[in-house]
Amino acid sequence: MRYSKYFLPTLREVPTEAEVVSHQLMLRSGMIRRVAAGIYELLPLGVRVIRKVEAIVREEMDRAGAMEILMPTVLPAELWQETGRWDFYGKELLRLKDRNGREFCLGPTHEEVVTDLVRREVRSYRQLPFNLYQIQTKFRDEIRPRFGLMRGREFTMKDAYSFDADRAGAEKSYRAMHEAYTAIFRRCGLKFRAVEADSGKIGGNLSHEFMVLADTGEDRVVSCLECEYAANLEMAALAPPPKGAPSGGIPRKEGEKESSEGGRYPIEVKTPGMRTVEEVTKFLGVSARRLVKTIVFNGDRGPVAVLVRGDHEVNPAKVRRLAEDDTLEIADPDIVERVTGAPVGFAGPVGLAIPVFADHAVAGMSHFVTGGNAADIHLTEVDLVDFEVEAFGDLREAAPGDPCPKCGGKLDFLRGIEVGHIFYLGTKYSGSMKAHFLDEAGAEKPIEMGCYGIGVGRTAAAAIEQNHDDKGIIWPLPIAPFQVILLSLDPGKKDVHSVAEKIYRDLTSAGIEVLFDDREERPGVKFNDADLIGIPLRITVGERGLKEKMVEFRERATGCESKVPVERAAEAVKEFLGKME
RNA sequence: CGGGAUGUAGCGCAGCUUGGUAGCGCGCAUGGUUCGGGACCAUGAGGCCGCGAGUUCAAAUCUCGCCAUCCCGACCA
Numbered sequence: 130m131r132y133s134k135y136f137l138p139t140l141r142e143v144p145t146e147a148e149v150v151s152h153q154l155m156l157r158s159g160m161i162r163r164v165a166a167g168i169y170e171l172l173p174l175g176v177r178v179i180r181k182v183e184a185i186v187r188e189e190m191d192r193a194g195a196m197e198i199l200m201p202t203v204l205p206a207e208l209w210q211e212t213g214r215w216d217f218y219g220k221e222l223l224r225l226k227d228r229n230g231r232e233f234c235l236g237p238t239h240e241e242v243v244t245d246l247v248r249r250e251v252r253s254y255r256q257l258p259f260n261l262y263q264i265q266t267k268f269r270d271e272i273r274p275r276f277g278l279m280r281g282r283e284f285t286m287k288d289a290y291s292f293d294a295d296r297a298g299a300e301k302s303y304r305a306m307h308e309a310y311t312a313i314f315r316r317c318g319l320k321f322r323a324v325e326a327d328s329g330k331i332g333g334n335l336s337h338e339f340m341v342l343a344d345t346g347e348d349r350v351v352s353c354l355e356c357e358y359a360a361n362l363e364m365a366a367l368a369p370p371p372k373g374a375p376s377g378g379i380p381r382k383e384g385e386k387e388s389s390e391g392g393r394y395p396i397e398v399k400t401p402g403m404r405t406v407e408e409v410t411k412f413l414g415v416s417a418r419r420l421v422k423t424i425v426f427n428g429d430r431g432p433v434a435v436l437v438r439g440d441h442e443v444n445p446a447k448v449r450r451l452a453e454d455d456t457l458e459i460a461d462p463d464i465v466e467r468v469t470g471a472p473v474g475f476a477g478p479v480g481l482a483i484p485v486f487a488d489h490a491v492a493g494m495s496h497f498v499t500g501g502n503a504a505d506i507h508l509t510e511v512d513l514v515d516f517e518v519e520a521f522g523d524l525r526e527a528a529p530g531d532p533c534p535k536c537g538g539k540l541d542f543l544r545g546i547e548v549g550h551i552f553y554l555g556t557k558y559s560g561s562m563k564a565h566f567l568d569e570a571g572a573e574k575p576i577e578m579g580c581y582g583i584g585v586g587r588t589a590a591a592a593i594e595q596n597h598d599d600k601g602i603i604w605p606l607p608i609a610p611f612q613v614i615l616l617s618l619d620p621g622k623k624d625v626h627s628v629a630e631k632i633y634r635d636l637t638s639a640g641i642e643v644l645f646d647d648r649e650e651r652p653g654v655k656f657n658d659a660d661l662i663g664i665p666l667r668i669t670v671g672e673r674g675l676k677e678k679m680v681e682f683r684e685r686a687t688g689c690e691s692k693v694p695v696e697r698a699a700e701a702v703k704e705f706l707g708k709m710e
Numbered sequence: 711c712g713g714g715a716u717g718u719a720g721c722g723c724a725g726c727u728u729g730g731u732a733g734c735g736c737g738c739a740u741g742g743u744u745c746g747g748g749a750c751c752a753u754g755a756g757g758c759c760g761c762g763a764g765u766u767c768a769a770a771u772c773u774c775g776c777c778a779u780c781c782c783g784a785c786c787a
């Protein structure tokens with residue numbers, strides 16, 4: 130491809146609309162342009178990258194035995210009403226009406242549609258198992274689209290759905306997808322982790338997220354330094370600490386309410402305006418480990434209180450699981466006030482009338498500090514005997530250095546971008562949509578399903594987040610829009626021109642993807658554009674090199690330069706690309 | 711949806727406080743000189759100043775309404 134003829138509008142300056150690097154660089158490198166909030170055009174360079182990712186995805190899905198289909202983007206309301214998601218999905222579902230007033234939506238995901246397809250065709254266990262996938266445009270009317278292709282409203286997604294006769298089969302399908310995903314992201318040249326994940330609203334109870342590691346990632350991932358364990362921070366389990374002496378000494382016994390000096394336990398202390406753990410510990414001169422934080426949650430079944438040690442953070446997802454109420458959220462200040470009788474910052478478990486859940490770590494504490502459920506009052510010398518706990522459990526967020534739940538090693542924290550998510554669904558959709566089959570015994574059963582998604586554009590964006598420098602993108606070779614960029618520094622000079630043309634022809638006929646910068650531009654412009662668009666190998670043809678009958682190779686990722694004799698250029702490129710594979 | 715901000719040339723911005731009909735840098739076009747890390751000189755094209763209403767002799771500037779975009783939060787592949 131000749132640059133002079135290519136539609137590749139690069140930008141020198143950063144458009145203000147772009148906040149994150151991948152978005153900035155995609156705009157600057159002429160990959161994308163914005164049409165509306167969260168809706169983008171893909172320019173030629175962008176399309177090339179997306180197609181590369183898609184090709185890898187397609188190959189690995191096919192290899193795993195999945196079959197490609199294509200479902201529509203406009204979906205009838207009836208299917209969504211059948212599973213209840215027409216109402217449940219909320220505003221994210223973009224709804225529209227046709228000329229007859231019939232309701233439709235733009236598909237944000239396709240469980241309903243495939244399930245409908247499959248239930249119409251599958252009668253017998255003999256037709257199972259199989260896996261259908263598509264690479265298709267989805268639309269989700271996100272509350273706040275941002276970060277370019279990272280979180281658009283319209284985006285390209287590969288979604289796959291597996292159909293099995295039983296749970297064991299479904300788990301096998303799930304593992305096959307896990308392997309396929311691992312192969313896909315590895316082949317894309319990305320550093321990633323498959324982490325245990327919360328299966329969330331889609332339901333089911335077996336789920337992994339594939340996270341591309343990048344410091345700018347929005348998701349926090351914990352990963353064991355010693356074993357393979359990795360999990361979404363929400364999921365990262367923590368084993369109860371070993372039983373031992375309570376951290377504050379021997380706790381008081383039931384009914385022991387008076388001190389030897391005649392004072393009553395727990396002891397009320399004035400803490401005017403001291404709301405945060407930091408303020409209270411400083412004021413009272415104790416460490417945060419001696420404090421118990423009380424966090425009020427509210428849900429459909431009413432409020433609950435959660436206790437964690439002062440230096441720990443509560444993990445809402447764990448609270449929801451332990452309390453068995455999916456609707457629990459951290460309560461608003463007015464609810465906190467109603468429940469505790471005190472402004473936020475002075476909540477404590479003593480005398481609370483709502484169920485109290487406590488983190489394991491609290492079980493090992495004695496003579497601790499809590500809020501007093503009254504403005505400007507805290508309690509010291511509190512013990513577990515002073516209040517009732519509904520249940521102890523793992524309720525806090527993991528922190529760096531915490532022990533790994535699998536092997537006891539230390540947990541490390543990483544940041545990642547979720548590019549893929551796999552779920553075991555069970556019979557969630559097949560049940561409600563009556564996608565049944567007859568098993569060997571002639572019994573009618575719902576099909577066991579799994580669903581598996583990859584954000585294609587997001588994968589490209591994540592690749593940039595992970596691989597860039599201050600000059601621009603550094604594409605991993607497998608998803609680079611071109612493998613080689615060939616610069617002719619003086620297209621006006623005959624010798625330079627003819628050598629560059631010759632190398633261009635040789636590379637092209639060898640099947641190598643090369644962008645030939647034959648523009649009438651100054652060298653600096655060409656070097657900078659080449660760095661910006663991030664093609665892995667740059668070849669420079671210029672007078673300076675030609676004096677010695679050499680052209681220059683430069684690797685984008687490392688900056689390594691070398692001189693190669695003109696006549697060996699094409700061959701050397703092949704060697705270079707072979708080495709990088 | 712709540713809080714904050716911004717809309718002026720393709721991009722980045724100034725002008726708005728104190729009304730007088732628009733400017734800078736980059737980019738673009740033409741000519742010349744340059745030519746190995748975003749050149750220089752000259753000339754030039756390009757703007758219903760987001761949209762609508764109002765105040766005024768006069769509005770980019772003041773007032774009101776609307777729209778769009780961005781940021782923070784809740785939400786999310």
